Amino acid sequence: MRNIRQHVNPLGLYYQQPRAQPARAPERLSGAPVEVELGCADAKFSFDFARARPDCFVVGLEIREAWVERNQQRAAREELDNLHFGYVNMNVDLDRVFAPKSVDRFHILFPDPWFKARHQKRRVVELPLLETLTRQLKAGGEIHYASDIFELTMHAMAEFEDPSARALGLHNIVEPWSFARENPVPHTSRREDTTHERGQRVWRVRYRKSAEV
Numbered sequence: 001m002r003n004i005r006q007h008v009n010p011l012g013l014y015y016q017q018p019r020a021q022p023a024r025a026p027e028r029l030s031g032a033p034v035e036v037e038l039g040c041a042d043a044k045f046s047f048d049f050a051r052a053r054p055d056c057f058v059v060g061l062e063i064r065e066a067w068v069e070r071n072q073q074r075a076a077r078e079e080l081d082n083l084h085f086g087y088v089n090m091n092v093d094l095d096r097v098f099a100p101k102s103v104d105r106f107h108i109l110f111p112d113p114w115f116k117a118r119h120q121k122r123r124v125v126e127l128p129l130l131e132t133l134t135r136q137l138k139a140g141g142e143i144h145y146a147s148d149i150f151e152l153t154m155h156a157m158a159e160f161e162d163p164s165a166r167a168l169g170l171h172n173i174v175e176p177w178s179f180a181r182e183n184p185v186p187h188t189s190r191r192e193d194t195t196h197e198r199g200q201r202v203w204r205v206r207y208r209k210s211a212e213v
C-alpha cells in the first residue's frame with residue numbers, strides 16, 4: 001500500500017483554495033442524525049461509528065486527499081452507505097460541506113500535530129472555525145474536542161470560553177472552564193487508542209449550542 005504523507009501545510013497556497021464539496025446523505029437517511037469527524041486520517045472512529053449506527057450519517061473530513069481516497073474505497077468495499085468521506089481544510093472551506101443547522105455533532109479528535117510555539121499560527125481551533133461550526137450545528141448540537149496535549153486543549157478551551165464564542169451560543173456541557181470525563185459516543189480514534197496504550201491522559205472538552213439560537 002502506498003505511504004501517505006505525515007503532514008501537509010494547511011497554510012500552503014494549494015490548501016488555501018476552496019474546493020471542498022457538499023456532503024450529501026443517501027435518500028434513506030434524509031433527516032437522520034449527522035455526525036462529523038474533522039481531520040479523520042485513517043478514520044477508525046468514523047468507521048466504527050458508521051458500522052454501529054446505520055441510522056446515522058457519518059462524515060469523515062480530511063485535508064490529506066490520499067486518506068480521503070483510501071477511506072472512500074474502504075467504505076465502498078464494506079458497503080457502508082451511511083459513511084461519507086471528503087476533502088476539507090477546516091479553516092478554509094468547511095462552509096461548502098454542510099448547510100446551516102444541519103449537523104448534530106462535530107468531533108475534533110487529536111487535531112494538531114503542530115504543537116510547538118512557532119507553529120501556533122497553525123492551530124485549528126480558533127474563533128473563525130467556531131463560528132463556522134456553530135452555524136452548521138443544529139440547535140442543541142455539540143462540538144466534541146479531545147487531545148493528548150494539555151497545552152493545546154487549554155488553548156482550545158480558551159477559544160471556546162472567550163466571550164465571542166459564548167456570544168455564538170456555545171456553552172461548556174459541564175461548567176465553564178471544565179474538562180469532560182465522558183466521550184459522548186462509545187468509539188475512539190486511532191490516536192486516542194495509542195494514547196491509552198501509552199498510559200497517557202486524554203483531555204476532552206464538550207460544548208453545546210444553545211437550543212434557543
Ligand SMILES: C[S@@+](CC[C@H](N)C(=O)[O-])C[C@H]1O[C@@H](n2cnc3c(N)ncnc32)[C@H](O)[C@@H]1O
Nearest residue numbers: 010039040041063089090109110111189190191
Ligand atoms: C493527529 S491526526 C489525528 C487523526 C484522527 N482524528 C485520530 O484521532 O486518530 C490530525 C489529522 O488532522 C488533519 N488536519 C490537520 N489540519 C487540518 C485542517 N486544517 N483541515 C482538515 N484536516 C486537518 C491531519 O492531516 C491529520 O490527519
